[in-house]
Amino acid sequence: MKNLMRSGIFLAVLALGSAGAYAHHSAAQFDFTHQITIQGTVKSFHVTNPHTAAVIEVTDAKGTRDVEYEGHSASNFYRAGYTKDAVKFGDHVSILIAPRRDGKDGGFISAFTTASGQTIGFGGLSPSTGKAEEKAPGAATKP
């Protein structure tokens, strides 16, 4: 539990770095100013272009159900530190999402912690390393 809380805090910090990560998805669709952390079991996790698609089984006050989330492109996932099969069917993951503005289930993945404890966030690409870096709030990165 302590670990989960810690990862939640880490994800919240990463959220600052991905405030503008919605250029393919307009701010009208997802609320990047009120991101939340969800936890659940991976039903599917397709890291693909132009956007990643994930189905996570979540449980909350509304009950247990499968929820679809969208994410950055495969290029951005791999540059941010993702490796092949880092997230698999049945894994328990913690995901920071920008929720849908219409209040329905779903959202855009801003950062996540894998079952092995690796945290991956999308804060733009460092010009010197080509890897993800922290960016100022408002800086834009297209998924």
Place this chain on the structure above:
Amino acid sequence: MAHKYAFPLALAALVCTAAWAAEPPARPDFTGIWTSYVPPGPRPPRTAGGGFRGPGATLPYTPEGKSRLEDYRKLLGPENANPAAYCVDYGMPSMMENAGGYPIEFIQKPDQLTIIYEVEGEMRRVYMGDRKIPPEKRIPTRQGYSVGHWEGSTLVAETTDLEDGIDQSSHPHGEDAKIVERFSLGTDEKGTKVLSYEMTLTDPAFYTEPVKTQKKWMPLVNGYIITYRCPDEFWLALLDARRAQLKAGKPADAKMSDVYKAYEAKE
């Protein structure tokens, strides 16, 4: 013994010197993986998308350009739909903006500069030698057809044969647009290689005057391009449909039109 070669060596040196004197200015090699330039020192506030224009910039649209753009924007709906989110390549000039911060690759040969943007593996060829596609064979595309020539150490590329570019993120244009780009190489005060770029878009249907913009790239250290492909959704859907047919003991003869119909039914 050694001085036996002195005269021929001196002659060779003289010939080389004469050849150098007659040489045109050195042509830079743009080959490499590039990313948007970040000047040394504290980072300035970034503008949205890292593109050509800062927020609030306006362009000198003609009434026709403005009305076509307004009509197009009505189609984008509440989610402000973006062609790149539907695996449509950016086209010119947007592909040169590094939208989203993806790297861009330049491969230079004497007679051709090839430019590849990571997203969609979008590619341009700038023909610089005698080998050109005849005008009547140039099928209009989103990237257009580019011919390059050197002005000193600056490469000038002229692009025509463009498809309608109403959906270009920074510089929407019509199919008669002409784009002139200037590429040159230098270094900044830290010694970082800088590829400087200027673009002028001329399109009397859309703009009352030529529209200019510029940007800079720097090498992406140890950089590489990650293959970017979208799943071949309709093909995979066709295979699914045929799998279902085989399972039902029927011949696998579903057509693409069946797949499209299935999609239409879903919507």
